[in-house]
Amino acid sequence: MTDLLSSLRPDESWHGEGVLHLPGFADAPALWDALQPVLKAARFRHLVTPGGKTMSVLMTNCGEVGWVSDRSGYRYDRLDPMSGRPWPDMPDAFRTVAQRAAAAFGAGGFDPDACLINCYDVGARLTAHQDRDEQDTTQPVVSVSLGLPGRFVIGGKQRSGPKQTVLLEHGDALVFGRSARLAYHGVLPVKAGTHDMTGTRRISLTFRKAG
Numbered sequence: 001m002t003d004l005l006s007s008l009r010p011d012e013s014w015h016g017e018g019v020l021h022l023p024g025f026a027d028a029p030a031l032w033d034a035l036q037p038v039l040k041a042a043r044f045r046h047l048v049t050p051g052g053k054t055m056s057v058l059m060t061n062c063g064e065v066g067w068v069s070d071r072s073g074y075r076y077d078r079l080d081p082m083s084g085r086p087w088p089d090m091p092d093a094f095r096t097v098a099q100r101a102a103a104a105f106g107a108g109g110f111d112p113d114a115c116l117i118n119c120y121d122v123g124a125r126l127t128a129h130q131d132r133d134e135q136d137t138t139q140p141v142v143s144v145s146l147g148l149p150g151r152f153v154i155g156g157k158q159r160s161g162p163k164q165t166v167l168l169e170h171g172d173a174l175v176f177g178r179s180a181r182l183a184y185h186g187v188l189p190v191k192a193g194t195h196d197m198t199g200t201r202r203i204s205l206t207f208r209k210a211g
């Protein structure tokens with residue numbers, strides 16, 4: 001009997017058309033260069049969840065709006081609450097890679113207005129959540145990874161149930177949308193290691209159309 005599962009590459013498993021993994025898709029050095037002035041203008045910080053927990057991931061944003069969390073909830077905000085200023089502009093290199101990845105997913109015309117920048121030191125993780133603070137969930141989410149590998153876990157619309165793990169390496173892009181747009185997902189604790197570009201960290205750029 002043919003073993004159907006072993007004939008599937010990991011990224012073609014049950015999620016099918018809702019998730020697209022694009023290994024080595026991004027021009028990582030160009031993204032890294034563009035990231036530096038953004039980080040000077042809007043420093044990484046640990047956000048607090050509405051429940052009062054400090055997140056292990058460091059976050060900042062660029063683009064018209066940025067995703068923030070505090071004791072009052074999650075929201076997109078035009079201003080960086082730490083500086084009171086607008087978020088730095090989204091660099092062209094960022095927008096371009098997000099649009100190229102979305103086009104590969106079949107979502108031509110994706111026009112992100114928000115880029116969440118996550119920094120995972122060794123051991124940092126992101127617990128399972130849905131991305132549902134955006135107005136139009138027909139738009140996909142594009143995540144681009146730099147530095148240490150991340151183990152991205154994605155399930156279904158319920159918190160419980162089957163999940164798959166996608167190893168996101170330096171320069172990889174991952175797009176999720178359509179049937180997986182409201183799928184629960186998270187990132188397992190980043191394993192110890194050192195990367196030439198980022199040192200002991202994983203950085204991800206997550207592009208969304210928020211408004």
Ligand code: SIN
Binds near residue numbers: 118126143186
């Ligand atoms: C996220 O789910 O918001 C970020 C995922 C990632 O770091 O790749």
Ligand code: FE2
Binds near residue numbers: 129130131185
């Ligand atoms: Fe997310």
